[in-house]
Amino acid sequence: MNPQDRTLAAAGFIIIYAVVIGFTDNYVRVIAAEGGLWQxxxxxxxMALVLLAVAxxxxxxxxxxxxxxAVVARSAIHGTSMLIYFGALAFLPVAQVAAGLFTAPIFVLLIxxxxxGEGIGPLRVLAVAVGFAGVVLVLGPEAMAGASVAAAVPVLAGLLYGMGNIATRRxxxxxxxxxxxxxxxxxxxxxxxLGMAVLALMPLPVPAGADGFVMRGFVWPSQAFLFWTFVQAAGSLLAVGMMIRAYQVATATRVSVFEYVILPASALWGWILWSETLTPAAAGGMGLIALAGAIIAFGGRRAPATAAAG
Known part of the structure; x- marks a missing residue:
């Protein structure tokens, strides 16, 4: 029997996911200063698998x-999505890459x-449109600039991420x-x-600091690298577990819109941890993101609970 569709419970899981991921991802800059993406x-x-085994x-x-x-297929899709996402950071602006990944709810809706053949209804379409408009405002106009073949790479990450989220429930x-x-x-x-092996065989010139994150192969890890990577492992276990539960208890077209809340959560932690401030446009975008979630939550309460086809 398929799990009952519980929209508000899914929203709660996604909020926990966003708050934890927003915190841990703010420290990737510390890891990137000396380590490499692949390492x-x-x-x-x-670390995460050891913690999971103990738990x-x-x-x-x-x-x-x-x-x-099915588990292998879903894992490969999600893993490849993250590989493309982080790889695109080597040659595209962060805002543009993030905007590409956040096309995922659109692909979830279309797929x-x-x-x-799922009936999606006008409320979900409206929520995706409002949420994505909010994402564009948060990321700024540079996220949409420089359209090219290379700029389509993060959109491929968004497509695969959306596919993986649908696969979670279906x-x-x-x-x-x-x-x-x-x-x-x-x-x-x-x-x-695999990335470390390739870079060991074919090393690349590596810029100093965070600019060399994607091109850097194995380096001897410092205590700071190991500590913050462990924080990432523990936080990701909790956060990704919450995300998975959300997609298990509600349809992907509803849950994917809630994921937009990651941007406001990351911005909040950026303000708390690094004193980073938001532009008025970004604040307005966060309001649109909140509105998108409210549309889905309200629609989920009015709509009868349905079970997705397995």
Whole structure:
């Protein structure tokens, strides 16, 4: 039996996800100052998988997949999405890359409607449009500038991220969140190890500091790198677990719009941790993002609960 569609519960899971991820991702700049993307993914995944194994034994979590092929496919899609996303940071502005990833709710809407025949309704379409308009305001006009073939790369990450989110509920309805967490971190760990191997065989010139994050291969880790990577591992376990639960209890077209709240959460932590301030346009964009979530939550309460096809 498929899980009951619970929109407000999903919203709560996504808010926890956004608050935790917003905090931990603000410290990626500290990790990037000395480490590399690939070593970061590999190290974080090992730490996360060890923590997950310990938690599984202590809490009796089910880690064995019910459908191994589905879990592997979903993990590969999500892992590849993150690989493309971080790889695009090497040659495109951060705002443009982020805007590309946040096209995911649009793809979720299109795939759900035209591939799975799900009725999406005008409220969900409106919420996606309002939320994405808010994202553009938060990121600024530079996010939409420089349209080119290269600029389409982050949009591919958004497409794959949306596909992976749909797969969570439609391909893996009987899997535990712990199982999907294990698959996600295993995929990222393997991709990180592969990247380090390639850079060891074909090293690239590496700029100093954070500018060399994507091109940097293995370096001997400092205590700061290991500490903040461990914080990332622990935080990601909790946050991604909350995200997975959200997509398990509600349809992807509703949950994907709630994910827009990551931007305001990251901005809030940026203000608290680094005294970064927002422009009036960015503040207005956050208001639109909140409105998009309210549209979905209100529509979810009015609509009858439905179960997605497995």
């Amino acid at each position: 970061f993914h590999a190290t974080r995944s090992v 599984g034994l202590a809490l009796g979590l089910r880690l064995r997949p019910v459908n191994l092929r 759900s409607r035209f591939v799975y 391909w893996c309805p009987q899997e535990s969140a712990a199982t999907l967490l294990g698959g996600f971190f295993t995929a990222l760990g393997l991709l990180g190890a």
